[in-house]
Amino acid sequence: MQIVRTVAALREAVAALRADGGRVALVPTMGALHAGHLALVAEGGARGPHVVVSIFVNPTQFGPNEDFDAYPRREAADARLLEDAGVAILWAPAVEEMYPQGFATSITVAGITEGLDGAARPGHFDGVATVVNKLFAQVRPDVALFGEKDYQQLAVIRRMAADLDTGVEIVGVPTQRDDDGLALSSRNAYLQPEERQAARALPRALGEAAAAIAAGGDVAQALEVARGRLTDAGFAPIDYVLLCDAATLEPLSRADRPARLLAAARMGRTRLIDNLEVPAA
Numbered sequence: 001m002q003i004v005r006t007v008a009a010l011r012e013a014v015a016a017l018r019a020d021g022g023r024v025a026l027v028p029t030m031g032a033l034h035a036g037h038l039a040l041v042a043e044g045g046a047r048g049p050h051v052v053v054s055i056f057v058n059p060t061q062f063g064p065n066e067d068f069d070a071y072p073r074r075e076a077a078d079a080r081l082l083e084d085a086g087v088a089i090l091w092a093p094a095v096e097e098m099y100p101q102g103f104a105t106s107i108t109v110a111g112i113t114e115g116l117d118g119a120a121r122p123g124h125f126d127g128v129a130t131v132v133n134k135l136f137a138q139v140r141p142d143v144a145l146f147g148e149k150d151y152q153q154l155a156v157i158r159r160m161a162a163d164l165d166t167g168v169e170i171v172g173v174p175t176q177r178d179d180d181g182l183a184l185s186s187r188n189a190y191l192q193p194e195e196r197q198a199a200r201a202l203p204r205a206l207g208e209a210a211a212a213i214a215a216g217g218d219v220a221q222a223l224e225v226a227r228g229r230l231t232d233a234g235f236a237p238i239d240y241v242l243l244c245d246a247a248t249l250e251p252l253s254r255a256d257r258p259a260r261l262l263a264a265a266r267m268g269r270t271r272l273i274d275n276l277e278v279p280a281a
């Protein structure tokens, strides 16, 4: 596996891969890798076979009071995992390589970014759309893989990729979970042991609400019960627990079309998100 840090070196390395034939798959990450990321890499290998993974903790998607500085950075361990997983190129630019002096462009995706995490984290999706667009321009992959754990992000990137004619196929990969149901996330490392125990309430509350709604139960009531379960477990504040149209992410009061249940809440200093599919009742 080659580790590259400049756009010029990246272009040469990707050109060498392409000379071999076969498609190039891109897996964008912020590092501190876990089995969720490795599921994206495995899917990338199946659709590639060549896989490029980026590790870049992107400052423009963090708000001023968020955890950019604290975000876990462990490139050496990540590189070993990626090498073992058969990744061809690790693209790990410094902030100055990605955003050189004078950088002045931002991409805004309207509509789908306005609720949920877009409302809770103003400017977040501009940062995500801008950096993902840059990653697409730098790597020029055939296919790029994103986790359903960040469901709104996946929807935003699908919109951006279509609107900007990127020619990159966007593939969503199901959420990988710990044995007790908690979605794997680099930020789980922030949780104290007792918080980690209590965090199980998030997938449980969503699972219970999804089952109640799928069985024809009242949506508002199911969401209220889920919020209560989260509060009882120690989550505060709860940013949202909502049922949304699975494609547009418009909030729904009835599950009369393919829908997604989405939640974000804080456990101590750790903000967790999760979501589940809800089949039409």
Ligand SMILES: Nc1ncnc2c1ncn2[C@@H]1O[C@H](COP(=O)(O)OP(=O)(O)OP(=O)(O)O)[C@@H](O)[C@H]1O
Pocket (backbone or CB within 6 Å): 028, 029, 030, 031, 036, 037, 039, 040, 145, 146, 147, 148, 149, 150, 173, 174, 175, 176, 177, 183, 184, 185, 186, 187, 188
């Ligand atoms: N549990 C998971 N299952 C599937 N995909 C995941 C999972 N966790 C993260 N991903 C995906 O990996 C990619 C990189 O995500 P990122 O590096 O931010 O990891 P993360 O664990 O989501 O970290 P964070 O704690 O910042 O949310 C994204 O497409 C994300 O959706």
Ligand SMILES: CC(C)(CO)[C@@H](O)C(=O)[O-]
Pocket (backbone or CB within 6 Å): 028, 029, 030, 056, 058, 061, 128, 131, 132, 150, 153
């Ligand atoms: C897609 C991404 C790598 C862009 O910085 C990030 O938002 C993430 O890790 O999900």
Ligand code: BAL
Pocket (backbone or CB within 6 Å): 061, 062, 150, 153
């Ligand atoms: N996992 C999405 C990136 C972020 O939370 O900033």
